[in-house]
Amino acid sequence: MATSDPQVAVPPTPPTQPHISTxxxxxxxxxxxxxxxxxxxxxxxxxxxxxxxxxxxxxxxxxxxxxxxxxxxxxxxxxxxxxxxxxxxxxxxxxxxxxxxxxxxxxxxxxxxxxxxxxxxxxxxxxxxxxxxxxxxxxxxxxxxxxxxxxxxxxxxxxxxxxxxxxxxxxxxxxxxxxxxxxxxxxxxxxxxxxxxxxxxxxxxxxxxxxxxxxxxxxxxxxxxxxxxxxxxxxxxxxxxxxxxxxxxxxxxxxxxxxxxxxxxxxxxxxxxxxxxxxxxxxxxxxxxxxxxxxxxxxxxxxxxxxxxxxQQQKAVDKKRAALDWGTPLSQLPVLSWDDFQTQASTNGAALVAIAGVIHDISPFIADHPGGKTLIKSAIGKDATAVFNGGVYEHSNAAHNLLSTMRVGILRGGQEVEVWKSSAERASKDVRGLGIVRAGE
Incomplete structure (x- = not known):
């Protein structure tokens, strides 16, 4: 009669010693x-x-x-x-x-x-x-x-x-x-x-x-x-x-x-x-x-x-740019119809002006306008794009930068509106920082 081999006891494996560095x-x-x-x-x-x-x-x-x-x-x-x-x-x-x-x-x-x-x-x-x-x-x-x-x-x-x-x-x-x-x-x-x-x-x-x-x-x-x-x-x-x-x-x-x-x-x-x-x-x-x-x-x-x-140079510029006030991003601005824009142009102390499809509240700047109050007030509730961009005076890059800090909305329906909005959307997805605002743009 065959008998099975007796089981051989296997010694337990000693635990692995952690490396001396740990x-x-x-x-x-x-x-x-x-x-x-x-x-x-x-x-x-x-x-x-x-x-x-x-x-x-x-x-x-x-x-x-x-x-x-x-x-x-x-x-x-x-x-x-x-x-x-x-x-x-x-x-x-x-x-x-x-x-x-x-x-x-x-x-x-x-x-x-x-x-x-x-x-x-x-x-x-x-x-x-x-x-x-x-x-x-x-x-x-x-x-x-x-x-x-x-x-x-x-x-x-x-x-x-x-x-x-x-x-x-x-x-x-x-x-x-x-x-x-x-x-x-x-x-x-x-x-x-x-x-x-x-x-x-x-x-x-x-x-x-x-x-x-x-x-x-x-x-x-x-x-x-x-x-x-x-x-x-x-x-x-x-x-x-x-x-x-x-x-x-x-x-x-x-x-x-x-x-x-x-x-x-x-x-x-x-x-x-x-x-x-x-x-x-x-x-x-x-x-x-x-x-x-x-x-x-x-x-x-x-x-x-x-x-x-x-x-790398652009990264450095972008870091400096991020510390400055460039105004509310266009993608975050509310869209207003022309009628709403005109209705709100002078209410509650506002002084709204439309330039290139973007609505700006210029009320804080009226008193400091170098061209005088009369001229700037005459643009309230109107599209002042031509006036601002050379019709009366071709404003400087500094003026464009200052104006950007006053924007409060976007006009609905114009071609310029579509250009601004699409540009803003591209900028929000610009992970490489290629959409930096430059002089004259």
């Missing part, structure tokens, strides 16, 4: 909230470098070398990590790609693959919790907090990086990033200073540690200050802003409002006086005879750029 800070877990590798690279080593600088003289050659290597490694980030690999704004030949991969590692900001994946998520999910360094989580978090704290990887938005995984240079750098970092960030600058003018220690401290710290902090300003301070000439629906300070310290990355609107453009600055040496270098290398190092420089259509700028 747990309250305690004396027992505070150290778990810190990303110690990143904290060592962007806080502890730079702090030690600043301490060493107190006893390490800074020579003129080392200072100049530190500035040059600062600009070189910063370009590795701006021209390489950012505009080449994150956004594919241009194409680069193999020698330049190898150079950018190595000097970019010297900025100590992670591998190309890691940096670009985060940056693409930042653009895809700007100002949301899926943005890895969202300014909505605080200025300090967007600057450095996201680096030194352990954050939940499940929260960060996902993006496609298959192109990076198929790039041999990106794959090689990611695999050997630690060794490349040590050499390009610290050993190489010390070698140049030591073999060049005998300042081994100064080369390590200034051109190595402190230089890398400054490049890091400058880049972090793009994530923080460029989402917090400055103008928004192209779009104000999200946080990116333009300002010159970040552009000066990051080889031109400070025009962040433009960049977020047109991320595939190899330029961050488009006006001649705006500081963007990364753009100049990319452009310049495309002009090298016979063997240009950069190719396929992408730019956004000037027509769309100017449309964005104009729409």
């Amino acid at each position: 747990q309250p800070v305690t004396l027992q877990n505070w150290y778990k909230k810190i990303n110690w590798l990143n904290t060592t690279l962007v806080v502890l080593i730079p702090t030690y470098g600043l301490y060493l600088s107190l006893s390490t003289p800074l020579t003129r050659p080392t200072l100049l070398w530190s500035i040059l290597y600062y600009a070189t490694t910063a370009f590795g980030i701006t021209g390489g990590y950012h505009r080449l690999w994150s956004h594919r704004c241009y194409s680069a030949r193999l020698p330049l790609r190898i150079f950018l991969a190595f000097v970019g590692a010297g900025a100590i900001q992670g591998s190309i693959r890691w940096w670009s994946a985060n940056h693409r998520a930042h653009h895809r999910w700007t100002d949301t919790m899926k943005d890895p360094y969202s300014v909505m989580r605080g200025l300090l978090f967007s600057h450095i907090g996201w680096m030194v704290l352990n954050t939940d990887p499940k929260v960060k938005g996902r993006t496609d990086i298959s192109d990076l995984d198929n790039d041999a240079i990106v794959v090689f750098q990611h695999k050997h990033y630690g060794k490349i970092l040590i050499f390009t960030a610290w050993i190489f600058p010390a070698l140049v200073a030591g073999l060049g003018w005998g300042d081994w220690w100064g080369g390590l401290v200034y051109a190595g540690i402190i230089r890398a710290c400054l490049v890091q902090q400058a880049t972090f300003c793009v994530n923080s200050l460029a989402h917090y301070l400055g103008e928004q000439p192209f779009d104000d629906r999200r946080s990116p802003r333009d300002h010159v300070f970040t552009a000066l310290v990051t080889m031109g990355e400070g025009y962040h409002n433009f960049h977020h609107e047109f991320p595939s453009d190899y330029r961050n600055a488009i006006l001649w006086y705006q500081y963007d040496p990364t753009k100049w270098l990319i452009w310049g290398m495309s002009k090298i005879p016979f063997f240009p190092l950069t190719q396929d420089l992408k730019t956004f259509r000037a027509n769309e750029i100017e449309k964005g700028r104009l729409q």
Whole structure:
């Protein structure tokens, strides 16, 4: 006789522990909230470098070398990590790609693959919790907090990086990033200073540690200050802003409002006086005879750029316009017949005049009329369109604006009435603000 197998007891699945970033800070877990590798690279080593600088003289050659290597490694980030690999704004030949991969590692900001994946998520999910360094989580978090704290990887938005995984240079750098970092960030600058003018220690401290710290902090300003301070000439629906300070310290990355609107453009600055040496270098290398190092420089259509700028300017005008009295909107005015208009023209202290199909109560202005009371009173209860628009005197734009504040109704039955009403209805549906009143209209 067959017997069934005895039931095997299945141990209960332990409850999933919430990520450390969501747990309250305690004396027992505070150290778990810190990303110690990143904290060592962007806080502890730079702090030690600043301490060493107190006893390490800074020579003129080392200072100049530190500035040059600062600009070189910063370009590795701006021209390489950012505009080449994150956004594919241009194409680069193999020698330049190898150079950018190595000097970019010297900025100590992670591998190309890691940096670009985060940056693409930042653009895809700007100002949301899926943005890895969202300014909505605080200025300090967007600057450095996201680096030194352990954050939940499940929260960060996902993006496609298959192109990076198929790039041999990106794959090689990611695999050997630690060794490349040590050499390009610290050993190489010390070698140049030591073999060049005998300042081994100064080369390590200034051109190595402190230089890398400054490049890091400058880049972090793009994530923080460029989402917090400055103008928004192209779009104000999200946080990116333009300002010159970040552009000066990051080889031109400070025009962040433009960049977020047109991320595939190899330029961050488009006006001649705006500081963007990364753009100049990319452009310049495309002009090298016979063997240009950069190719396929992408730019956004000037027509769309100017449309964005104009729409933002109009938004600003509309905000100012909304604070002014332009009179009761035509769509909200009552419609009166000609007989009703004449009946009410002088009742209850009113002084109604019809101009271009709109009824106005001019009683508050009679005493102040520059042409005198007699002339303006003679128009009460009548259609004064011809008189107002040049028959007696062609009134100024200011007079038209003042008259609009006195309108109280619309005449029924005239062609002008239909034009005014349809125009008002279009204005009420004008969500893009294209119906702004302009001089002479």
